[in-house]
Amino acid sequence: MRLVFADHEPHLKPNPRRDHMSGVPELSYSTLDRHGGRVLAPGQVVRTAGQSAPVGTIYRYDRLLVDESVIHDTETREQLEEAIRPTGMLMESQAASSIVAGQGSYRVPVLSTHGDQAAVDAWSLLQRLRTVNDESSLPGDLLDKVRLEHLMICSKVTPGVGSGEPPIGDSRSYGLGRIPVDMVNPMPDRKQVGRRLRVAILDTGVPTKHPAFDVSDRTEGEDTFVVVDHAFQAKLGEHSDSPAIPLDDPWEGPVHEPTLVGEVASHYGHGTFMTGLLRQMSPDVQVYSLKVVHNDGLAYEHEVIGALHHVADQVEAARGGDTEALIVDAVVLAMGYVDESPDDEPGGWIGDAVHRLAELGIPVVAAAGNQSSDRPFYPAAFAAYPQSETAAPILSVGALNPNRHIAMFSNEGPWVSCYATGAGLVSTYPCEAKGSRMPDRRAKSSILNRHRESHDPDDFSSGFAVWSGTSFAAPLAAAFLMNALAESEIGTVNGAAEASARAHEALKRLKKQLA
Known part of the structure; x- marks a missing residue:
């Protein structure tokens, strides 16, 4: 087993030439549907005027993460709900839930209003909220407390026939990839x-x-x-x-x-x-x-x-x-x-x-x-x-x-x-x-009560x-x-x-x- 440290302190280095979909895992439609997921592809989504185009990610299209300070403050929560209403969607804040008290974020369902055919999409909703310019517009510090919920993926490799995954790298x-073996050395x-x-x-x-x-x-x-x-x-x-x-x-x-x-x-x-x-x-x-x-x-x-x-x-x-x-x-x-x-x-x-x-x-x-x-x-x-x-x-x-x-x-x-x-x-x-x-291949053993395979x-x-x-x-x-x-x-x-x-x-x- 090997461990090698980088010869530099970790730092972020912007790469303006990077492909916008670089690093986005490829998932099947059935997997995305199972979790209410959607791929954010920069060329296929709305974006806020004057803002840089987003880069690719995977998110839950009918959920938002909202800061607990918004959820717990009635006036602020109602201000956010009122700003969302004209979009044809609503934030079901009464169903907001935090797994651990004080964790900072609440998962909030986003639904279509009755009688409205607006498509439910958390990304589109966020962009619309950022482009409102009338008296119902939200302050920037409030908008910063409303974000997408990302779908996170584990980092394993399982290529091969029937895996349903394209070869990566x-x-x-x-x-x-994952195959059965037997362990000779004891733990x-x-x-x-x-x-x-x-x-x-x-x-x-x-x-x-x-x-x-x-x-x-x-x-x-x-x-x-x-x-x-x-x-x-x-x-x-x-x-x-x-x-x-x-x-x-x-x-x-x-x-x-x-x-x-x-x-x-x-x-x-x-x-x-x-x-x-x-x-x-x-x-x-x-x-x-x-x-x-x-x-x-x-x-x-x-x-x-x-x-x-x-x-x-x-x-x-x-x-x-x-x-x-x-x-x-x-x-x-x-x-x-x-x-x-x-x-x-x-x-x-x-x-x-x-x-x-x-x-x-x-x-x-x-x-x-x-x-x-x-x-x-x-x-x-x-x-x-x-x-x-x-x-x-x-x-x-x-x-x-x-x-x-x-x-x-x-x-x-x-x-x-x-x-x-x-x-x-x-x-x-x-x-x-x-x-x-x-x-x-499989055949019956001629000596033992088991198969040869x-x-x-x-x-x-x-x-x-x-x-x-x-x-x-x-x-x-x-x-x-x-x-x-x-x-x-x-x-x-x-x-x-x-x-x-x-x-x-x-x-x-x-x-x-x-x-």
């Missing part, structure tokens, strides 16, 4: 330690049973490798507003894509694979698993924001003496989006959530994306933003091939902090995954797989950091400044070791 050279033993370093992984969750690790709920207080959070998942399910299956359980299906073909869902087992990499590389940590990603690889921005604030709330409560709350030492994110701002300067609240964690002394390690693009991929690209001296590091992680060259599918750019092995990795995978693809490409009963993606480079980078952190005195960290200093010292030590 010539990803055909990575074979069939490393876990040592008994006082307080384990804890890594939060916000992804597709982990199975309740797997031969490589044990799982418990956080309320049980057990020293299992994985801790899940049924209470948080129930809250996520309560606020679900999508045609897709709600994420109200730490682990559930569907195993298969919602088609008649019966293929294993494109991102099924994604979080399990990430968790297994930490189990191999940093066995003495504990993983705090929060399920915020659907098994087709998409996540909703407001749910990711809620999960990030939930982790921060846990840390603050634990430091304040709450024995039922969890201290988290790092957060790993494998999903992201490209922003519609032509200057690649995202607004909204996900940046606030990431920076809140950093200010609490919690490093955030995020995948740089798999679009073979230099366009900033958020939240990873927040690594390029200035931070206070007391904030923990934010790392954006690209992928290396096993030979230490950058993987063809990986994003890269001046905003990427480091690169870790992200191609041809072996890790844990749900044993129950079995798709419709069959071995090329060629390799079955989607029978994962072994519990292990080979996969590629910057999604998997990120937990590897986190494992290196946690191992460096473990070399220091863990003890009790009394506050954010001490935790941040410890993280920076570990990162400095790690860079020196790898130089």
Whole structure:
């Protein structure tokens, strides 16, 4: 396993010649429809007069994110609703919901008014609000509190026959992508330690049973490798507003894509694979698993924001003496989006959530994306933003091939902090995954009560797989950091400044070791 740091400090560098659709994942119509998604293509959308054309992104067309200060102030909320009414749409603010109190943003449905045939489109609505020039026009500070909700996608590579995905960055050279294998080496033993370093992984969750690790709920207080959070998942399910299956359980299906073909869902087992990499590389940590990603690889921005604030709330409560709350030492994110701002300067609240964690002394390690693009991929690209001296590091992680060259599918750019092995990795995978693809040849054994067959490409009963993606480079980078952190005195960290200093010292030590 390799980790290579960039020879510069991460920074943003505008690229005016970049293709406007660079970095936008290609998704099927059925996937977009499942999540109320729409692709913002600059040449096909309305735009505010006098403003630069947007660049491509993917957003939820019938939802907005609105700052909580607008929702809670009756006069301001009514001012916004009144400005929206002439467009033929309405903001259903009474249904506004925030997963975690005080997270800064509320998800608000946008509907057509009765008797009006106006098409519901959050982007068009925002542009119309910005072009109103009469007495109903909104002040700029209010408009800045109303934004699109992005659909975020996980960064894995699964090319191959029947995958439904076009090859990205010539990803055909990575074979069939996710394929079943068997693991020869046993998992490393876990040592008994006082307080384990804890890594939060916000992804597709982990199975309740797997031969490589044990799982418990956080309320049980057990020293299992994985801790899940049924209470948080129930809250996520309560606020679900999508045609897709709600994420109200730490682990559930569907195993298969919602088609008649019966293929294993494109991102099924994604979080399990990430968790297994930490189990191999940093066995003495504990993983705090929060399920915020659907098994087709998409996540909703407001749910990711809620999960990030939930982790921060846990840390603050634990430091304040709450024995039922969890201290988290790092957060790993494998999903992201490209922003519609032509200057690649995202607004909204996900940046606030990431920076809140950093200010609490919690490093955030995020995948740089798999679009073979230099366009900033958020939240990873927040690594390029200035931070206070007391904030923990934010790392954006690209992928290396096993030979230490950058993987063809990986994003890269001046905003990427480091690169870790992200191609041809072996890790844990749900044993129950079995798709419709069959071995090329099969015959009955003449001796044993079983078949002779060629390799079955989607029978994962072994519990292990080979996969590629910057999604998997990120937990590897986190494992290196946690191992460096473990070399220091863990003890009790009394506050954010001490935790941040410890993280920076570990990162400095790690860079020196790898130089």
